[in-house]
Amino acid sequence: PNPHSFMSHRKFNAPRHGSLGFLPRKRCRHHRGRVRAFPVSKPDDKPHFTAFMGYKAGSTHILREVKRQGSKMHDKEAVEAVTIIETPPLIVVGLVGYVETPRGLRALTTVWAHHLSDEFRRRYYKNWYRSKKKAFQAHKDKYEDYNADERLGRIKKYCSVIRVIAHTQMEKVNLRQKKAHIMEIQVNGGSVAERVDFGYGFFEKQVPVEGVFSNNEMVDVIGVTKGHGMTGVVTRWGVTRLPRKTHRGLRKVACIGAWHPARVSFSVARAGQNGYHHRTETNKKIYKVGKAIANDPNNASTEADPTQKSITPMGGFPHYGIVREDFLMIKGSVMGTKKRVITIRKSLHTSSKRSALEEIELKFIDTSSKFGHGRFQTSKEKEEFYGPVGRR
Numbered sequence: 001p002n003p004h005s006f007m008s009h010r011k012f013n014a015p016r017h018g019s020l021g022f023l024p025r026k027r028c029r030h031h032r033g034r035v036r037a038f039p040v041s042k043p044d045d046k047p048h049f050t051a052f053m054g055y056k057a058g059s060t061h062i063l064r065e066v067k068r069q070g071s072k073m074h075d076k077e078a079v080e081a082v083t084i085i086e087t088p089p090l091i092v093v094g095l096v097g098y099v100e101t102p103r104g105l106r107a108l109t110t111v112w113a114h115h116l117s118d119e120f121r122r123r124y125y126k127n128w129y130r131s132k133k134k135a136f137q138a139h140k141d142k143y144e145d146y147n148a149d150e151r152l153g154r155i156k157k158y159c160s161v162i163r164v165i166a167h168t169q170m171e172k173v174n175l176r177q178k179k180a181h182i183m184e185i186q187v188n189g190g191s192v193a194e195r196v197d198f199g200y201g202f203f204e205k206q207v208p209v210e211g212v213f214s215n216n217e218m219v220d221v222i223g224v225t226k227g228h229g230m231t232g233v234v235t236r237w238g239v240t241r242l243p244r245k246t247h248r249g250l251r252k253v254a255c256i257g258a259w260h261p262a263r264v265s266f267s268v269a270r271a272g273q274n275g276y277h278h279r280t281e282t283n284k285k286i287y288k289v290g291k292a293i294a295n296d297p298n299n300a301s302t303e304a305d306p307t308q309k310s311i312t313p314m315g316g317f318p319h320y321g322i323v324r325e326d327f328l329m330i331k332g333s334v335m336g337t338k339k340r341v342i343t344i345r346k347s348l349h350t351s352s353k354r355s356a357l358e359e360i361e362l363k364f365i366d367t368s369s370k371f372g373h374g375r376f377q378t379s380k381e382k383e384e385f386y387g388p389v390g391r392r
Contacts, residue, residue, distance in 0.1 A: 049207065055085065057323050060081075061082065108158055219284055223336045253269050281334070299327075
């Protein structure tokens, strides 16, 4: 055979760069993290909500003592990164009943509350200022003829999945946005009738985060990642750079496939959109369910550190501000940029790891400035250190 007829090949095998499990790497169509599956309802449990919404404020770190028998870290102090998600109470405004069919769930009917706030109705318009603001106006005017009991009876008779429609309270969050985020939250536990009564009992009422989640609970976090726009293959897929002397650039894929089939395979790394993808992170631990400043001004104090301070670091969370409402402290990082709406769901697959079952006792929560080196925990501590400073 002709020695020049053989094609060259790579000298070593190597695993591919980047996962194909997250294709297509496109911009997400919706800004809010969608719950694609809720936990299975158990009739023995009491009726309860399975999800919540909050806004990512930023990160800090905590000090705690690890309590894990047999581990080398047992009874030793550990410093861990945590994310703060501000979670003002949600407002329940509706209830939906779903019937199980061979082709999946089908919505049977929806029951709406009488009074619906403007921040909820804003969601139905692109431009609220120029609109006629007629969303749900007819429903409100004719509510005397609205037979909610008959609809609730049909839901109790035919439906197997019950979800409430809830929205966030934008005026309680320090954001420019006035348009509320709306989502369906499944009600689990008890019989269908008990779930319907439980959801209907919350109409036009506030649902606090402490009524849904508790300390040491494992949750799933759903959201859209931070967007990075158009990026090349080295950043997007992590492929190796070509040698320095390469003609026409080196941050490329050298061979994008064989001559035949005469097209580029979907599995070849290409440049394109990086970030702003929908992601679900499972089994993240809640270290603290914090109360609003109005109810607990010292919500960052611990037994070991009785300093009077709130969770907001000195100078506020960068690009967010002050956390005034209830909040969740979640171990590790959470996807998305600051101010991004994050969906928190009860864990779909319960973890039995020892770290998941561990009781967390915080010794110290860092509130130093996140905009610099952060020497001081409170402004009072800073004043005591510097003393009276003359004006320049």
